[in-house]
Amino acid sequence: MRFSAIGISHWKSEVSIRELFFLDAHRRELLEFHTKDIPGGILMMDTCNRTELYAFCDPDVLISALCKSTNTERKFFRKHGYVYTEDEAYDHLYRVGTGLDSQVLGDVQIVQQLKQAYKKAKGKGLSGEFHQLIQSVFRAHKRSRTETNFGKGTASVGFAATQLALEHFKDLSKIRILLIGAGKMGKVSAKNLISNGAEHISVVNRTIDRAKQLASSFDIKAHAFSDLDEEIKKADLVITATGAKNPILHTEHFEGVDHHQLVLDLSVPRNVDPKVAKIEKISLIDMDSIHEANEKAIKEREKAIPEIKAIIDEEKSDFIKHVKRSRYLLPRIKEIEHRFNDITDSELSRVKNKMDQESYSQMEEVTRRIKKKIIAIHIDRMDREFEKAQDEA
Structure with missing residues (x-):
């Protein structure tokens, strides 16, 4: 297939x-x-x-x-x-x-x-x-x-978000940051923000315990989801990264905001209604707008692409060869084992009633070892046949 x-x-x-x-x-x-x-x-x-x-x-x-x-x-x-x-x-x-x-x-x-x-x-x-x-x-x-x-x-999406924040605010130590979502992306974002100088970070999550867990890991503030409206109005930078199936932030959440805000929506499906982008003081960037933040890292990675393709070709070739070998050998091995089993079972059944149990058990074991060694000889032969067929293909 x-x-x-x-x-x-x-x-x-x-x-x-x-x-x-x-x-x-x-x-x-x-x-x-x-x-x-x-x-x-x-x-x-x-x-x-x-x-x-x-x-x-x-x-x-x-x-x-x-x-x-x-x-x-x-x-x-x-x-x-x-x-x-x-x-x-x-x-x-x-x-x-x-x-x-x-x-x-x-x-x-x-x-x-x-x-x-x-x-x-x-x-x-x-x-x-x-x-x-x-x-x-x-x-x-x-x-x-x-x-x-x-x-x-480092060139992950979480890191790219931090780079966008740095480009926008220059200094992260003085801005108020709100993370919405305490999942993996929220953790990555918090870590990157703090390592780049952020000092005023709050996290809001539907489950307050998860928010507190993230907050304790990075020494930031945790808030209940009921505080969302109030925390949005305080923030300079809002980063959303939740698993919600529909937008959780709408234009009404930003009513009364009297300063410019950068909103980074790192979720799919989107957490922020696209209409928010039309609000005068809001700059909304979603996943489709995130570009490579670490140009140096990207350029180095681009140089390595031919090497990666060569590695892929090697691994794929080895895998396909292994699959072809298995498909070639397994049916033949099963056939040989089946024929050997028929022969040995038939011969052993002839002498079973003529021998004591201990002697018969010894004969079974000797037969099993002989059968295993003969099958190994056949596998080696078929392996050589397979390699020859591959070389001629």
Whole structure:
């Protein structure tokens, strides 16, 4: 069965389109239902910049499942999404896993997101071939960091947000910052802001305990969600990073603000109603507007791209060769084992009643060892046949 990858991402679709394919818990359940019969399992990647499905099946199966689960039209997906099969699909997964396909080149968050997706997929069941593919992608990622300069410097979305704040305010030590959301992006943002001089940070979260937990980690202030309106009016910089399915900030939240504010919306679906951008004193930047903040790091990473592609080619080639070898050897090994079992079982049954139990057990063990060694000779022979066939191909 051919390998397929389908998806929608920041490269082709703006955030308003990507939101339509966002997989919340309910949609994920629907998607799992519509893909439950796919042999080998399915990998679902869902981040702020992309929604992607990978599986060993026809891509139309994945498109149909995604559209049914998100209540979208196949024609609409075809217009805004992308479809890859076989070699292109493998290439795409390796590019995603190494960070070549990230909005911020080499973003280290992507491999963590892939690991989370893999962990969930394992829980639902993946084929051995699928496991081998993902492990190969992880090796490519690790090699890209240890053998090249691709991982040098910091260029994550959270860091880019800090750079935008620095460009806007110059000095972060005097501005009042409000973080809305105490999840991973909120933590990354808080860490980057503090390391760049921010001293007045508050965090608001729907769950006050999570806000307090984040606040205690970075010695910042935590507020209940009921304080949101008041805290927005105080802030110079507002950063939103929550998992809300619909905008949580609207124009009315900014009524009465008497100073200029920078609002960074780091969420997909968007946390801030686009109409907020029309307010005179508000500068709104969403995920589609975030550019590379660390130009030096990006340039260094760009130089390493040929090396990363070479690593991907090596890892992909090794994986495909391993798969071809398994597909060539396994059916033949099973056939040989089956024939040996028939022969040894038949011969042993003839003498079983003529021997005492101890002697018979010894004969069984000797037979098992002989059979194992003969099969090993056959495997070695078939391995040479496979290598010869590969060389001649």
